[in-house]
Amino acid sequence: MNSVLNIRNVNKKFGKVNVLNDININLNKGEFLVLVGPSGCGKSTLLNCIAGLEKIDSGDIHIDEKNMINIEPKDRDIAMVFQSYALYPTMTVEKNITFGMKVRGLDKETQKNKLQEVVKQLQIENLLNRKPSQLSGGQRQRVAMGRALVRDPKLFLFDEPLSNLDAKLRVEMRTEIKKLHYDLNASMVYVTHDQIEAMTLATKIVVMKDGVIQQIGSPFQIYNTPANIFVADFMGSPSMNLIKATTTKNKGQYLIEINKNKKKPAILKYNCKENLPKEIIIGIRPENIIEKNSSKDKNFQAIKSDVKVIEPAGSDTFIVTDLGGSEVTARFHSESEVTLGSEIDFHFNLSKASIFDPKTGNRLN
Amino acid sequence: MINNSSSSYTNVMLRILLYIILFLFAFYYLLPLFVMITTSLKSLEEIKTGSLVSLPRELTFDAWSVAWSKACTGIKCEGLKPYFWNSIFIAIPAVMISTFIGALNGYVIAQWRFKWSNIIFALLLFGCFIPFQVILLPMARVLGILNLAGSIPGLILVHVVYGIGFTTLFFRNFYVSIPVELIKAAKIDGANFFRIFWSIFLPLSLPIIVVTVIWQFTQIWNDFLFGVSFSEAGTQPITVALNNIVNSTTGVKEYNVDMASAIIAALPTLLVYIIAGKYFIRGLTAGSVKG
Numbered sequence: 001m002n003s004v005l006n007i008r009n010v011n012k013k014f015g016k017v018n019v020l021n022d023i024n025i026n027l028n029k030g031e032f033l034v035l036v037g038p039s040g041c042g043k044s045t046l047l048n049c050i051a052g053l054e055k056i057d058s059g060d061i062h063i064d065e066k067n068m069i070n071i072e073p074k075d076r077d078i079a080m081v082f083q084s085y086a087l088y089p090t091m092t093v094e095k096n097i098t099f100g101m102k103v104r105g106l107d108k109e110t111q112k113n114k115l116q117e118v119v120k121q122l123q124i125e126n127l128l129n130r131k132p133s134q135l136s137g138g139q140r141q142r143v144a145m146g147r148a149l150v151r152d153p154k155l156f157l158f159d160e161p162l163s164n165l166d167a168k169l170r171v172e173m174r175t176e177i178k179k180l181h182y183d184l185n186a187s188m189v190y191v192t193h194d195q196i197e198a199m200t201l202a203t204k205i206v207v208m209k210d211g212v213i214q215q216i217g218s219p220f221q222i223y224n225t226p227a228n229i230f231v232a233d234f235m236g237s238p239s240m241n242l243i244k245a246t247t248t249k250n251k252g253q254y255l256i257e258i259n260k261n262k263k264k265p266a267i268l269k270y271n272c273k274e275n276l277p278k279e280i281i282i283g284i285r286p287e288n289i290i291e292k293n294s295s296k297d298k299n300f301q302a303i304k305s306d307v308k309v310i311e312p313a314g315s316d317t318f319i320v321t322d323l324g325g326s327e328v329t330a331r332f333h334s335e336s337e338v339t340l341g342s343e344i345d346f347h348f349n350l351s352k353a354s355i356f357d358p359k360t361g362n363r364l365n
Numbered sequence: 366m367i368n369n370s371s372s373s374y375t376n377v378m379l380r381i382l383l384y385i386i387l388f389l390f391a392f393y394y395l396l397p398l399f400v401m402i403t404t405s406l407k408s409l410e411e412i413k414t415g416s417l418v419s420l421p422r423e424l425t426f427d428a429w430s431v432a433w434s435k436a437c438t439g440i441k442c443e444g445l446k447p448y449f450w451n452s453i454f455i456a457i458p459a460v461m462i463s464t465f466i467g468a469l470n471g472y473v474i475a476q477w478r479f480k481w482s483n484i485i486f487a488l489l490l491f492g493c494f495i496p497f498q499v500i501l502l503p504m505a506r507v508l509g510i511l512n513l514a515g516s517i518p519g520l521i522l523v524h525v526v527y528g529i530g531f532t533t534l535f536f537r538n539f540y541v542s543i544p545v546e547l548i549k550a551a552k553i554d555g556a557n558f559f560r561i562f563w564s565i566f567l568p569l570s571l572p573i574i575v576v577t578v579i580w581q582f583t584q585i586w587n588d589f590l591f592g593v594s595f596s597e598a599g600t601q602p603i604t605v606a607l608n609n610i611v612n613s614t615t616g617v618k619e620y621n622v623d624m625a626s627a628i629i630a631a632l633p634t635l636l637v638y639i640i641a642g643k644y645f646i647r648g649l650t651a652g653s654v655k656g
């Protein structure tokens with residue numbers, strides 16, 4: 001496996017603010033890396049640093065195993081698509097796409113061939129003579145992609161390219177980008193703060209917060225074994241339930257006690273090799289709390305609790321109840337016939353749960 | 366519903382009132398121009414006998430030709446013609462140079478923020494507010510050192526230097542509204558500082574170029590103080606010559622020639638405004654470029 005992008009111990013400050021804090025990322029050829037995190041966490045800054053549009057204070061960035069220190073953006077063999085598309089307003093679509101090739105002095109013949117190839121791929125042949133102001137959002141987006149594609153770079157950088165599109169178009173373009181990635185076998189770094197986009201596109205996700213990487217992993221790892229409470233809460237929709245609980249050790253097994261509103265606490269059994277502290281937070285996704293344990297899976301344990309809210313969502317129905325002093329969402333079948341206010345059994349699959357330390361927020365199991 | 370007809374009646378009345386007021390204002394402002402034009406087309410005889418606002422009994426363009434090529438400015442009697450050309454030779458290069466430098470300055474300050482860019486911009490702005498009179502003496506000294514005293518290039522230099530503050534301000538404010546991502550995209554595309562300026566920023570600057578050109582041309586063409594201070598016999602601009610014609614004390618006062626001269630002196634700025642005025646209004650209001 002050869003590394004396309006290698007970021008080592010990168011730091012970056014704006015004034016006194018540490019915008020990037022000891023960033024380490026490696027990306028192999030053909031990987032699709034998605035950077036997610038809340039607004040202002042430094043995603044765009046990191047992307048700009050990779051592109052060479054911002055200087056880093058310390059650390060190293062290697063692209064295709066060459067050190068990029070003091071290398072101009074144009075010589076980094078990258079292409080970038082911006083959130084605002086950044087199309088040149090006075091140039092036609094054709095000129096927008098070929099501008100880079102023209103500046104680099106490619107001959108007319110090559111320019112034309114590449115242009116044809118790319119506009120065909122993106123299906124924008126009939127837009128070539130229009131100005132950006134005469135295009136719809138989705139069309140602009142395609143042109144911006146076209147400008148990146150003609151470069152045929154080692155690495156594609158995308159800064160929230162879909163965030164200005166409406167929901168339907170966004171889903172369409174998402175599929176298209178995924179297809180593009182597959183067809184070109186390209187390496188991509190993609191910034192978004194939409195966690196669904198991250199889950200569907202990525203082969204590797206980097207979750208950031210306040211300029212610090214929280215976790216790097218496959219979408220599966222990020223979703224199922226979040227490294228800390230922040231990641232657990234940030235990824236997934238509806239987000240992971242975080243339930244306060246206390247533990248006691250009993251014959252090589254943990255008993256987990258969850259407080260219920262004005263009633264006797266619920267007790268669940270839990271097997272685990274690690275040593276758990278007294279106080280813990282259980283992270284469990286709504287789909288791991290279900291109505292009936294049809295398969296008689298012995299991982300499921302029931303807790304009786306009151307139905308507080310019923311939210312039908314088409315294929316599923318989300319049921320909200322109170323446990324451990326906070327709201328807990330469960331995912332029931334849409335045919336479920338539970339009624340508001342009734343006390344029912346919630347079946348917990350603790351083998352899929354994450355256990356967090358309330359003090360540090362880190363994962364314990 | 367009920368008041369439909371009466372309310373439309375009020376509307377019509379209000380509209381008529383509005384037009385009357387507008388008409389009165391237009392009349393008020395155009396009257397002097399009317400007097401100037403009619404007077405310039407009368408003979409001296411008629412001016413002395415007739416009324417100020419009457420139309421000329423017989424049209425004569427004598428005053429115009431005198432103003433253009435015969436009127437006396439001090440000891441010489443060559444009319445406005447040589448001075449008109451002086452003004453052209455001063456204004457056109459000065460407008461072009463100051464506009465270009467302003468565009469470049471604005472581009473750098475708005476889009477290539479560097480460490481002291483805000484301070485430099487503040488200083489340039491400060492330059493806009495320095496009264497003409499303050500720079501007269503230092504400028505005379507500088508022109509002397511540069512060996513440009515009393516010359517047309519000297520006057521061009523003065524106007525360029527004095528205009529840069531304004532032109533920079535115009536372009537900077539225009540470029541500030543253009544997203545920085547444009548430059549980033551162009552950098553990745555491989556374009557350098559001047560290429561980006563030339564291929565991307567200048568082409569979208571037409572409205573602000575028009576504003577700046579009109580502003581600078583009007584300022585420079587109408588300037589009197591610099592013209593009178595930094596010129597000598599052969600290099601005076603038209604405003605100075607106009608002053609000399611109107612204020613010459615020898616002989617009878619030829620009002621028709623004075624009026625014709627004044628109109629000739631004002632024509633170029635009027636023309637620039639008529640040709641480019643449409644863009645001027647647009648440029649003043651259009652702050653941003655839609656992607």
Ligand SMILES: Nc1ncnc2c1ncn2[C@@H]1O[C@H](COP(=O)(O)OP(=O)(O)OP(=O)(O)O)[C@@H](O)[C@H]1O
Nearest residue numbers: 014015019037038039040041042043044045046193
């Ligand atoms: N040129 C700059 N000068 C000073 N501070 C900056 C600059 N650019 C960004 N910042 C700050 O750096 C932090 C990270 O910004 P960045 O644009 O990388 O966030 P982001 O993760 O891309 O957010 P978003 O999702 O909103 O795009 C923010 O706190 C921002 O205010």
Ligand SMILES: [Mg+2]
Nearest residue numbers: 043044045159
């Ligand atoms: Mg951003």
